[in-house]
Amino acid sequence: MSELPPPSAALPPPVPVAEATALPLTSGARPAPVRGMIAVNEVSKFFGSVVAVSDVTFAIDDGVTALLGPNGAGKSTLFRMLCGLTPPSRGAVDVLGFDPRHDRDVRGRVSLVPQQDALFDHLSAASFLEFAARTHDVPNPERAAHEALTAVDLADVGPKPVGQFSKGMRQRVKVAAALVNDPEVLILDEPLTGLDPVQRRHMIELFHRLGDEGRCVLVSSHVLDEVAKLGSRVLVIAQGRLVASGDYRDLRELMDDRAHRIRVGASDPRRLATALVERGLVSGLSIDDRNVMVDTLDVDAFGRQVAAISVELGVRLTEVSPLDDDLESVFRYLVEGR
Amino acid sequence: MTEPSTLSQDRPARHVPPGTAIALSYRVVLRQLTSRGRIIGLTLLALVAPLSGWALGTSDASLDDSVRLVASVGLGLVLPIVSLVFAGAAIGDLREDKTLVYLWLRPMDRWPIVVGAALAATTLAAPITLVSIVAAALLTGAGSGIVGGTLLATVVGLVVYVSVFTLFGVWLKRFIVWGLAYILIWEGFIAQAGPGVARVAMRAYTRSILVERTGADLDLADYSLAMGVVVPIVVAGAALALASWRLSHQDID
Numbered sequence: 001m002s003e004l005p006p007p008s009a010a011l012p013p014p015v016p017v018a019e020a021t022a023l024p025l026t027s028g029a030r031p032a033p034v035r036g037m038i039a040v041n042e043v044s045k046f047f048g049s050v051v052a053v054s055d056v057t058f059a060i061d062d063g064v065t066a067l068l069g070p071n072g073a074g075k076s077t078l079f080r081m082l083c084g085l086t087p088p089s090r091g092a093v094d095v096l097g098f099d100p101r102h103d104r105d106v107r108g109r110v111s112l113v114p115q116q117d118a119l120f121d122h123l124s125a126a127s128f129l130e131f132a133a134r135t136h137d138v139p140n141p142e143r144a145a146h147e148a149l150t151a152v153d154l155a156d157v158g159p160k161p162v163g164q165f166s167k168g169m170r171q172r173v174k175v176a177a178a179l180v181n182d183p184e185v186l187i188l189d190e191p192l193t194g195l196d197p198v199q200r201r202h203m204i205e206l207f208h209r210l211g212d213e214g215r216c217v218l219v220s221s222h223v224l225d226e227v228a229k230l231g232s233r234v235l236v237i238a239q240g241r242l243v244a245s246g247d248y249r250d251l252r253e254l255m256d257d258r259a260h261r262i263r264v265g266a267s268d269p270r271r272l273a274t275a276l277v278e279r280g281l282v283s284g285l286s287i288d289d290r291n292v293m294v295d296t297l298d299v300d301a302f303g304r305q306v307a308a309i310s311v312e313l314g315v316r317l318t319e320v321s322p323l324d325d326d327l328e329s330v331f332r333y334l335v336e337g338r
Numbered sequence: 339m340t341e342p343s344t345l346s347q348d349r350p351a352r353h354v355p356p357g358t359a360i361a362l363s364y365r366v367v368l369r370q371l372t373s374r375g376r377i378i379g380l381t382l383l384a385l386v387a388p389l390s391g392w393a394l395g396t397s398d399a400s401l402d403d404s405v406r407l408v409a410s411v412g413l414g415l416v417l418p419i420v421s422l423v424f425a426g427a428a429i430g431d432l433r434e435d436k437t438l439v440y441l442w443l444r445p446m447d448r449w450p451i452v453v454g455a456a457l458a459a460t461t462l463a464a465p466i467t468l469v470s471i472v473a474a475a476l477l478t479g480a481g482s483g484i485v486g487g488t489l490l491a492t493v494v495g496l497v498v499y500v501s502v503f504t505l506f507g508v509w510l511k512r513f514i515v516w517g518l519a520y521i522l523i524w525e526g527f528i529a530q531a532g533p534g535v536a537r538v539a540m541r542a543y544t545r546s547i548l549v550e551r552t553g554a555d556l557d558l559a560d561y562s563l564a565m566g567v568v569v570p571i572v573v574a575g576a577a578l579a580l581a582s583w584r585l586s587h588q589d590i591d
């Protein structure tokens with residue numbers, strides 16, 4: 001095998017969130033391969049000089065696992081490798097003990113909900129599902145199609161072609177198509193996109209039900225709140241690397257324990273900053289002409305007191321904005337520790 | 339959802355039999371290819387052949403003139419272009435609109451997908467090309483020999499062009515551009531340079547069939563009837579085999 005270019009970004013090792021799915025990423029001796037219904041061992045994927053996935057190792061079994069990462073983090077590429085749609089450049093992907101790229105028979109036991117909004121638009125939902133069932137050699141395709149449509153609340157949708165469906169309905173058809181073959185491994189790439197809150201809740205309940213039945217359900221998302229509802233197990237991927245894995249509650253705690261950055265616009269930022277430091281509300285700050293940039297460990301206490309302090313000082317507040325409440329800041333923290 | 343209790347490592351592997359896979363691929367590709375605009379556009383293009391055949395038939399044209407017209411307009415233009423549009427899109431469109439994953443990610447071999455897609459393209463291209471080109475031959479009024487030769491050459495040409503352009507659709511992103519380049523530049527221009535180059539132009543074989551069956555005098559038609567039939571069929575088989583291999587090994591979006 002020819003030598004491939006090394007990953008471009010030298011990132012720190014992942015933040016260990018919890019003991020679940022412990023990552024064998026210690027330095028020194030080569031770690032033993034991980035095992036599970038899905039096992040990914042030291043997998044990298046390069047597209048020319050672009051590193052899409054870099055040295056990722058994890059194993060997951062039955063139940064729901066969420067894969068969290070911003071757009072472009074490598075989630076879809078990882079999913080494509082798990083389904084055999086593209087081979088890894090390095091490392092090994094193992095699904096139910098098979099190589100998904102080369103072992104044809106495992107394809108009947110795995111289902112993918114692709115991220116792209118692609119369906120055979122001329123078909124009705126029932127026809128599309130029956131087609132999906134027949135391409136899996138399911139014994140009773142009509143029944144399997146009906147049951148899968150029922151599972152996503154589309155049993156009564158009628159003969160309308162899926163090309164005329166809303167985005168949310170199309171998304172549910174894709175999920176239903178992934179259920180017709182009774183898969184042991186279900187890989188869902190951003191399946192909640194386009195769903196209304198009620199459907200989103202139903203879908204999350206469905207995923208949990210499938211996980212409870214002993215299936216391995218891997219769901220990707222770039223929305224932190226979705227991941228909170230999806231499951232307790234989480235894998236976090238950023239810049240193609242697995243940066244954290246474990247229990248979601250530990251991840252949340254980790255996020256809550258870090259310093260939060262807030263921009264406070266004030267008529268006299270210097271005076272306000274002095275008062276904030278004196279009262280021990282900040283762990284760090286910087287000042288410019290109109291703003292105080294504050295780092296605080298207790299965002300609630302800060303929020304409660306900053307208005308009172310400004311009134312007390314006679315300083316007019318023009319803005320109080322959290323700067324790191326978005327997902328990007330979560331990844332930045334996990335990847336870069338800041 | 340069917341019985342979840344079936345989850346186990348011992349679950350028997352499902353495998354779609356090749357015949358079923360061909361039928362599934364055929365049906366879905368046929369429906370995907372059937373767009374009113376595409377069929378009307380290509381039918382209008384194909385009408386050029388009978389129209390020019392009729393025009394020639396009204397004049398005092400020789401057999402050589404009639405054969406030349408069928409060979410250039412029918413076999414050289416209508417047949418490859420109609421085949422390209424349908425066959426290139428057969429898998430090319432699925433690849434581009436990202437629906438190929440619904441066939442690729444299934445417990446079935448790759449070759450039935452390719453064969454089903456090629457059959458679907460043939461189903462749509464055959465009536466348009468056969469009717470228009472044979473009608474052109476008839477309308478020239480040059481006798482029954484040209485009609486039989488045209489029919490055989492069109493069938494052979496259809497098989498090879500559909501197969502080769504199905505391969506283009508599997509392999510190339512801009513399959514229409516590459517296909518047109520092959521038809522217009524390679525077959526229409528470079529192949530004229532001599533018999534060595536003409537050997538890799540399918541047009542040389544269909545023209546040979548026409549010449550063998552009519553006795554007309556036509557350049558770029560140096561092969562026997564057997565060669566004219568066998569070589570394109572072998573090329574068609576090789577193209578479909580290569581397309582199947584490529585489909586197995588390429589990245590799918």
